[in-house]
Amino acid sequence: MQISQVAVVGAGTMGASITVALVGAGLKVLLKETEQSFLDRGLANVDRFLAGKVKKGLLSESEAAAQRTLIEPVLDFSRFAEADFVIEAAPEALNIKREIFEQLDQWCNVDAILATNTSSLSISQIANFTRRADKVVGMHFFNPAHIMKLVEVIPGLETSHDTVKTTLELGASLGKLSVRVEECASFLVNRLLGRYMNESLYTLQDGRASVDEIDKAAQDFAMPIGPLALRDMNGADIGLAVANFNYLEYGERFAVPAVLPLMVAQNLLGAKTQAGFYTYDTETRKRQGVNPALTPLLASIKADSDATGKKSAKDIAVLPAFDGAQLFLPMINEAFLVMQERICQPEDLDPALMAGLGMRRGPLAMAAEIGLKDCLTLLENRFAAGEERFRPAPLLKRFVFAGRTSVI
Ligand SMILES: NC(=O)c1ccc[n+]([C@@H]2O[C@H](COP(=O)([O-])OP(=O)(O)OC[C@H]3O[C@@H](n4cnc5c(N)ncnc54)[C@H](O)[C@@H]3O)[C@@H](O)[C@H]2O)c1
Structure with missing residues (x-):
């Protein structure tokens, strides 16, 4: 299927950067918002991103x-019949997605x-809001979408092969690694990231x-940034919401480390409150040293776990050195x-993690x-x-029992 006109719903953090990715591939974009002021803010970000590309020498003026x-801002769906492909990037709330997909189903061409671009809602459930599941x-783009090199393409239960194929091709035409998930x-990617982020917190607490030590070890091993610095960048409140969601969905192995809700309760959210695992300069927001407020907080977790007998220093001592x-x-x-x-x-797994998280190896x-x-x-x-x-994952055991030394 040939795509020339795309529509993006929502000009927030993701919508603006997705728009820049699309026009970079020569695609026309109808960019929809609910209010003129939100459109203006989104377009100002688009201009900032384009200027950034010029500054880096990736584009001429x-x-x-x-x-x-190529971008046409709109405040309603009246021109959506022109769109071959719509990308919804509105807030992560099912009632908002429902309203939008019901409208899209009415206004868009049947083809x-x-x-x-939801991060956590069910594609099958959203599809069910339309008569074209x-x-x-x-x-699923990664933030910022005009820079990050991965798109996850996720079919719902009813999604057709052609729809998946066209979406994978669109992602690839934007210069991204486009992976079916x-x-x-x-x-x-976020599922695997969640396990690693939690582990960094368990290691600390x-x-x-x-x-x-944790941030340095992660960087030395594979990562462009340490997990605790990353937690501070994205905000402990966002991290806690994601961690709670994963725990609800996957159960015990995603249990939320105690330090995370405690940090949220004490407003140690990271860069945005100038205090998280590190402290930040109030004006420049530049990272300073490790936050001294962590010491009593970690001591209280240890006292709690000692009191409940969950884990003793003795248990920790038998573990291999970090x-x-x-x-x-x-x-x-x-x-x-x-x-x-x-x-x-399996062959998509490491490349997706590398493109999505900037890891040096997956x-x-x-x-x-x-x-193994x-x-x-x-x-x-x-x-x-x-x-x-x-x-241990049963499949890992099977690889070991079979005498395999690698997966691919
Ligand atoms: N922020 C991220 O890092 C990230 C990464 C990947 C995916 N996502 C997902 O992308 C989606 C958007 O996230 P975001 O961070 O850009 O949110 P955001 O709050 O920054 O932007 C959402 C925008 O949608 C607009 N909007 C609301 N209702 C609308 C409607 N009916 N029509 C048009 N516009 C409407 C809002 O005014 C707002 O500007 C969410 O589903 C989120 O889970 C976010």
């Missing part, structure tokens, strides 16, 4: 100006594909490593669970490097010490 003319699909909570690999063990284990559920093709490459057998032993030891989140 005249190319940026030409791309800008038009309706994609949602075969043409509704998840198209089956519907599951948090999809592929169990006293196994300090803030600096190293970067251990931060990634739960992510590696989750990668095997994901493969077991056939959420994606969890399957890490597993091969540590050794050693990964299993590490997981088994932690699981035997009573830590449910290390219960």
